[in-house]
Amino acid sequence: MAFAYTPGLRVADRTVVRKERRLPLTGETLVKVGDAVSAETVVARTELPGNVKMLNIANILGLPPGDIPELLHAEEGSVIKEGEILGQSKGLFGLFKNTVRSPIEGVFESYNRITGQAVLREPPIPVEIDAYLKGTVTEVLKNEGVIVESVATFVQGIFGVGGETRGEIRVLTEGPDKELTADLIDDSCSGKVLLGGSFVSVGTLNKAIKTGVKAIIVGGFDDKDLKEFLGYDLGVAITGHEKKGITLILTEGFGRMTMASETFELLKSREGMLASVNGATQIRAGVMRPEVAIPVQGEETERTSDKQAGAMDIGSPVRCIRAPYFGRLGTVAALPAELQVLDSEAKVRVLDVKFPDGATVTVPRANVELIEE
Amino acid sequence: MAVASKEITRIMATDCGSTTTKAILIEKKDGEYRLIRRGEAPTTVEAPAEDVTKGVLNAVGEIEDLEGRKFLKPGDEGVQVSPDSPDGVDIYMSTSSAGGGLQMTVAGVVKTMTGESAQRAALGAGAIVMDVVASNDGRLPHEKVADIRRLRPDMILLSGGIDGGTIDHVVELAEIVKAADPKPRFGIGYKLPVIYAGNRDARDLVRDELGEQMELKVVENLRPVLEKENLGPARDIIHELFMEHVMAQAPGYPKLMKWAGHYVDGDWVQVPIMPTPGAVGKLIETVAKNEGIEVMGVDIGGATTDVFSVFKSVEEETVFNRTVSANLGMSYSVSNVLASTGFDNVMRWVPFHMDEADLRNRIRNKMIRPTTIPQMLKELIVEQAIAREALRLALVQHKELATGLKGVAQERTIGDAFEQTQTGATLVNMMNLDLLIGSGGVLSHAPRRSQAALMLIDAFLPEGVTMLAVDSIFMMPQLGVLSEVLPKAATEVFDKDCLIRLGTCVAPSGENRKASILAEVTLTGSDGASSEISIEKGRMLVRPLGVGEKVEAVIRPAKNLDVGEGPGNEWTGQLEGGVVGLIFDGRGRSPFLLPQDDSARIGKLQEWSTALDIYPERFISLEGGE
Numbered sequence: 001m002a003f004a005y006t007p008g009l010r011v012a013d014r015t016v017v018r019k020e021r022r023l024p025l026t027g028e029t030l031v032k033v034g035d036a037v038s039a040e041t042v043v044a045r046t047e048l049p050g051n052v053k054m055l056n057i058a059n060i061l062g063l064p065p066g067d068i069p070e071l072l073h074a075e076e077g078s079v080i081k082e083g084e085i086l087g088q089s090k091g092l093f094g095l096f097k098n099t100v101r102s103p104i105e106g107v108f109e110s111y112n113r114i115t116g117q118a119v120l121r122e123p124p125i126p127v128e129i130d131a132y133l134k135g136t137v138t139e140v141l142k143n144e145g146v147i148v149e150s151v152a153t154f155v156q157g158i159f160g161v162g163g164e165t166r167g168e169i170r171v172l173t174e175g176p177d178k179e180l181t182a183d184l185i186d187d188s189c190s191g192k193v194l195l196g197g198s199f200v201s202v203g204t205l206n207k208a209i210k211t212g213v214k215a216i217i218v219g220g221f222d223d224k225d226l227k228e229f230l231g232y233d234l235g236v237a238i239t240g241h242e243k244k245g246i247t248l249i250l251t252e253g254f255g256r257m258t259m260a261s262e263t264f265e266l267l268k269s270r271e272g273m274l275a276s277v278n279g280a281t282q283i284r285a286g287v288m289r290p291e292v293a294i295p296v297q298g299e300e301t302e303r304t305s306d307k308q309a310g311a312m313d314i315g316s317p318v319r320c321i322r323a324p325y326f327g328r329l330g331t332v333a334a335l336p337a338e339l340q341v342l343d344s345e346a347k348v349r350v351l352d353v354k355f356p357d358g359a360t361v362t363v364p365r366a367n368v369e370l371i372e373e
Numbered sequence: 374m375a376v377a378s379k380e381i382t383r384i385m386a387t388d389c390g391s392t393t394t395k396a397i398l399i400e401k402k403d404g405e406y407r408l409i410r411r412g413e414a415p416t417t418v419e420a421p422a423e424d425v426t427k428g429v430l431n432a433v434g435e436i437e438d439l440e441g442r443k444f445l446k447p448g449d450e451g452v453q454v455s456p457d458s459p460d461g462v463d464i465y466m467s468t469s470s471a472g473g474g475l476q477m478t479v480a481g482v483v484k485t486m487t488g489e490s491a492q493r494a495a496l497g498a499g500a501i502v503m504d505v506v507a508s509n510d511g512r513l514p515h516e517k518v519a520d521i522r523r524l525r526p527d528m529i530l531l532s533g534g535i536d537g538g539t540i541d542h543v544v545e546l547a548e549i550v551k552a553a554d555p556k557p558r559f560g561i562g563y564k565l566p567v568i569y570a571g572n573r574d575a576r577d578l579v580r581d582e583l584g585e586q587m588e589l590k591v592v593e594n595l596r597p598v599l600e601k602e603n604l605g606p607a608r609d610i611i612h613e614l615f616m617e618h619v620m621a622q623a624p625g626y627p628k629l630m631k632w633a634g635h636y637v638d639g640d641w642v643q644v645p646i647m648p649t650p651g652a653v654g655k656l657i658e659t660v661a662k663n664e665g666i667e668v669m670g671v672d673i674g675g676a677t678t679d680v681f682s683v684f685k686s687v688e689e690e691t692v693f694n695r696t697v698s699a700n701l702g703m704s705y706s707v708s709n710v711l712a713s714t715g716f717d718n719v720m721r722w723v724p725f726h727m728d729e730a731d732l733r734n735r736i737r738n739k740m741i742r743p744t745t746i747p748q749m750l751k752e753l754i755v756e757q758a759i760a761r762e763a764l765r766l767a768l769v770q771h772k773e774l775a776t777g778l779k780g781v782a783q784e785r786t787i788g789d790a791f792e793q794t795q796t797g798a799t800l801v802n803m804m805n806l807d808l809l810i811g812s813g814g815v816l817s818h819a820p821r822r823s824q825a826a827l828m829l830i831d832a833f834l835p836e837g838v839t840m841l842a843v844d845s846i847f848m849m850p851q852l853g854v855l856s857e858v859l860p861k862a863a864t865e866v867f868d869k870d871c872l873i874r875l876g877t878c879v880a881p882s883g884e885n886r887k888a889s890i891l892a893e894v895t896l897t898g899s900d901g902a903s904s905e906i907s908i909e910k911g912r913m914l915v916r917p918l919g920v921g922e923k924v925e926a927v928i929r930p931a932k933n934l935d936v937g938e939g940p941g942n943e944w945t946g947q948l949e950g951g952v953v954g955l956i957f958d959g960r961g962r963s964p965f966l967l968p969q970d971d972s973a974r975i976g977k978l979q980e981w982s983t984a985l986d987i988y989p990e991r992f993i994s995l996e997g998g999e
């Protein structure tokens with residue numbers, strides 16, 4: 001095999017970033033193809049059906065479900081107010097009437113003659129989607145959303161917490177191997193996306209939240225800190241919905257990990273520019289990785305579509321992603337076809353990686369990740 | 374399913390797991406079907422590929438490399454199926470669990486009755502059951518509505534009421550589904566499939582409620598009377614809808630669905646893509662039926678762990694059960710194993726000290742980079758410790774669902790009055806279990822087979838006499854789908870190439886604190902020579918006996934201890950060997966206890982590992998740090 005496939009994370013200087021901004025339900029799109037949008041521009045809007053309240057009117061009135069329709073004061077589909085009478089029993093000689101009042105404002109959706117249950121629905125919940133990224137609308141998905149494109153610096157992380165946010169990039173550590181410590185954060189960091197080096201602790205993260213930092217990008221984070229930060233032990237890696245007041249993006253993994261220098265240098269060169277970041281990670285069906293996108297002026301310098309995605313060849317830059325070389329960067333020196341025996345005695349396909357210091361090591365093919373430029 | 378006019382002699386089958394895509398090449402040679410080659414590659418639902426067929430091409434490409442023949446169409450346009458050409462194969466088929474599998478919500482009137490039957494139907498079809506909604510589940514109607522909406526299942530199975538039974542409750546459930554109006558995870562604008570398999574008298578009313586809003590399918594009641602389940606029709610329609618609605622939306626699947634098939638009389642016939650667990654279950658059922666034994670199978674994957682069992686009920690009927698532990702697995706879900714079982718439970722299987730923070734970070738890094746494999750021995754040992762806990766927890770969940778039908782009126786005799794058995798007791802009886810099959814990367818790819826044997830024993834704690842086996846290279850899913858088209862080929866390859874018999878485990882069970890010898894065993898070989906073995910308390914012993922070899926055995930347990938014939942009773946029969954041999958486990962069952970003291974525990978783990986020759990000798994010197 002001349003090349004091997006391996007999953008990789010993208011680190012691109014200038015590339016076309018295409019973002020699908022889709023509504024959860026069909027709705028209305030508010031922009032048209034060719035429109036220039038800012039990250040905050042609302043591009044589509046819809047209304048989610050309101051929450052449902054179920055009310056067993058027959059039970060409340062103490063009558064058979066089939067007897068209820070003639071006692072209803074509201075028609076199916078009619079608008080109701082909180083406290084409004086929905087039904088009333090005839091009582092005895094017009095006295096001792098039982099009454100059912102609506103607990104909510106909304107719509108009297110339906111009544112079921114079999115179960116005696118009425119379905120009341122609260123008013124619709126409006127949902128708006130913004131452009132997320134400064135760019136141009138290139139496609140309108142009828143009633144569903146839009147595609148926004150932008151030439152941007154684009155970096156994928158490996159794991160994140162927290163959803164979409166944006167802010168100006170600010171570099172806080174001297175190098176990719178330095179920890180982002182609490183003393184580096186001051187009031188001037190408010191509203192910013194901070195670039196750290198190898199590590200951030202939960203204490204620093206909490207200070208950043210208090211200071212109003214929008215997001216932090218670092219190499220590594222401790223799992224025990226993650227547990228303390230979230231308040232629970234994350235079981236399955238589906239994140240993005242946390243409301244912690246900050247978005248955290250790890251570029252390398254868990255533990256103290258020097259950020260890949262090209263990632264650090266690239267983001268550093270964008271200091272002062274506006275970044276759109278998203279910590280949402282889903283390591284499962286339809287895998288999603290956290291990302292940093294920084295719209296830049298001019299044209300893209302590469303198109304990944306011209307390359308075979310995921311193809312690894314001699315000389316390809318790779319990152320080792322498992323012990324004992326975890327986090328080290330190098331290039332592919334050989335791709336032997338034969339299976340080889342590891343220290344664990346497993347017999348697997350391997351490759352040779354050459355590190356910058358000239359040392360060459362053999363690692364399982366599964367334990368490297370292509371650095372896509 | 375139709376069989377091709379020309380005999381099928383070359384078969385390519387793939388299984389797209391959540392982590393790895395596995396391809397196998399089977400060919401008929403000298404009158405029998407045999408496995409020729411296997412290949413694998415990372416599954417490619419993730420960016421940058423976001424197309425499952427890339428992983429298939431890579432896995433098949435590996436077979437091409439190793440075999441030196443062409444199996445792919447020019448330009449990598451799919452697997453070449455060409456009966457008349459020396460290149461390619463005669464049939465291509467695939468199973469899949471990538472893309473998160475099939476996620477369902479089920480509903481029934483009484484949680485432990487129709488609710489549980491619906492759950493069994495969905496699980497048996499290969500689904501992950503996210504929620505069981507029932508009239509008596511303790512939630513208020515609006516809470517049920519909110520939960521259905523939040524979970525966004527791929528489809529809903531609605532049951533409830535025996536035929537002629539309650540109608541109100543069933544309609545109420547339909548109303549809740551209608552009010553929730555959940556949207557499918559994939560594909561905006563599609564109607565959510567809902568299957569109704571409840572009281573036939575409520576069908577029209579359910580149609581009135583859901584007919585317009587949902588893609589409603591009505592099938593026979595899955596619990597027509599209290600005493601009987603009829604899960605087949607519901608399972609079949611789940612498979613059908615899975616193909617039509619769920620798979621068709623996942624990245625690359627429409628293409629893969631077109632690739633899978635063969636020519637029958639010159640016409641192209643597609644072979645449906647089967648959910649992986651459905652295919653494995655089919656195979657386990659076939660094994661139990663063919664050999665007339667009680668079987669358990671476990672498939673530990675990256676995201677989920679499936680347990681399959683065929684046990685006899687009190688009425689001597691064989692009952693198949695499958696459960697899926699949706700968040701127990703070795704990669705995507707590995708952190709959840711730690712979260713569910715706790716640090717101490719994982720560490721009790723590790724024969725060296727380790728720092729908790731270090732272990733947590735290692736496990737998390739496996740989760741975020743799920744396709745990596747342990748390069749160092751120490752990492753392998755840690756992964757196998759986690760696997761024991763994932764398997765153990767999956768068995769606990771299986772026991773809870775693999776039960777007799779609840780709510781059934783039982784005839785009781787005076788003798789039963791003293792046995793406090795309830796309806797709905799678990800069918801899982803480790804003493805009756807004849808064969809335990811392990812499958813999934815961590816078991817199938819364990820560098821030494823003895824590692825798989827000990828993982829299975831530690832996690833499942835088989836009692837009495839039990840044959841252990843592993844799926845050699847994790848090909849049960851492919852053989853399951855093959856059994857639908859060519860049962861002969863599936864059976865032949867399963868016997869000869871897939872199932873690796875590890876050997877028989879003998880484990881006395883019960884409490885006898887005084888006994889230092891749990892059982893005495895007399896083994897008599899085919900040459901008439903006999904030998905004696907003592908199963909000492911707290912020790913393990915292996916006696917080599919090759920694959921297919923058998924010895925006559927008499928096992929005499931100590932007082933109160935049982936090896937299958939009741940407490941203290943002698944067991945006579947044949948013991949069969951395997952690649953590991955005969956394993957005599959004197960560590961005790963009911964209860965099985967590990968030493969509380971750390972160094973005593975580590976000492977014992979090392980002793981047992983040495984007895985079974987699990988790891989190279991240098992493992993004893995391993996330390997926690999790098």
